[in-house]
Amino acid sequence: MTTDLDQKDIKSKKQPKQKIISLLKTVTLYALMFVVIYSAVNWWRQPVMPANPQLQLTDYQGQTVDLAELSHKQPTLVYFWGTWCSVCSFTSPTINKLAADNYPVVTIAVQSGSDQELYSYLNEHQYSFTAINDQEGNIFADWQGQVTPSYVVLENGEMTQGLTGIQPLWSLKLRLWLASVF
Template sequence: MPIKTNNMNTELQLKKTGKQKAWSWLKTLVLYGIVFLVIYTAVNWWRQPVMPANPQLQMTDYQGHTVNLAALSQDKPTLIYFWGTWCPICTTTSPSVNRLAAAGDYPVVTVAVQSGSNQQLTEYLTEHNYNFTTINDQQGQIFDDWQGQVTPSYVILKDGEMMQGLTGIQPLWSLKLRLWLSSMF
């Protein structure tokens, strides 16, 4: 009879150890998640574009149409998306930006940084079925003015003022959430 009790105690101790291991793994995962978010936020903040003191908010897109960012951002927050045809990460983010632009909920203006001539840019946009408004920053001067460090980078303008700046891969839901929050505050 005592053998049975010892077996049951051993089984309880093993189960308890299993629960303890699970909690330990969960705590470690949460801790690493928090550390990742803090580091990601700090790096994102450091690399984000910075609005120039006297920004050029009226530009011409690659098709010759005038784009007035200050006017666009009066009614709703406007997303400015800095990207390049040469940027491998942009091949992941551009389709989401294209869907956001197609939805029409918020104005979207993209700046193609050092992506070739207007003809080359037209071919690239056509090949990828991108229909967003695009300004061709052939020399990278616009990106430099905004102190851009990496592509992709994003700026949210409201009433002609920068509300948010961010970089890297941003899923569609994140961009929508950030635009919505910018429209609330």
């Protein structure tokens, strides 16, 4: 025979477990909502490949960069950024690391000043990635870019993925690997 005290003991043991389950359900629901909303916004803001894209560009040092040729060898990351972009100050070191790890990366500095100003900025931050100086923002506009940073993965001269915002190194490596597999 159980007493009232025993029943209270049983209820008090169930309540913490129920609270944890309820908390986990709530956290899972909010995480799922975040992923859905983040994905939708990212899809909406991603760059769009122009019908006739200019894939032969010249970097700030006068060297020709052929994005189509690079992307035929292996998937290539194109990174749109700006020296004035506060978020880019967090993402550019990741891009520099990716380039240092021998991943094909071409960056396009949007409205970031003269070639000399871009050179000084890259030198000051010790960035060694390839940089195209899009002084007027025309390249970015051709790709219908809305925000910096933005990224495009090119394979065989075609855009396979587009994304925006802060991306961790592992995510960029995974995207390049997936582009090479599929």
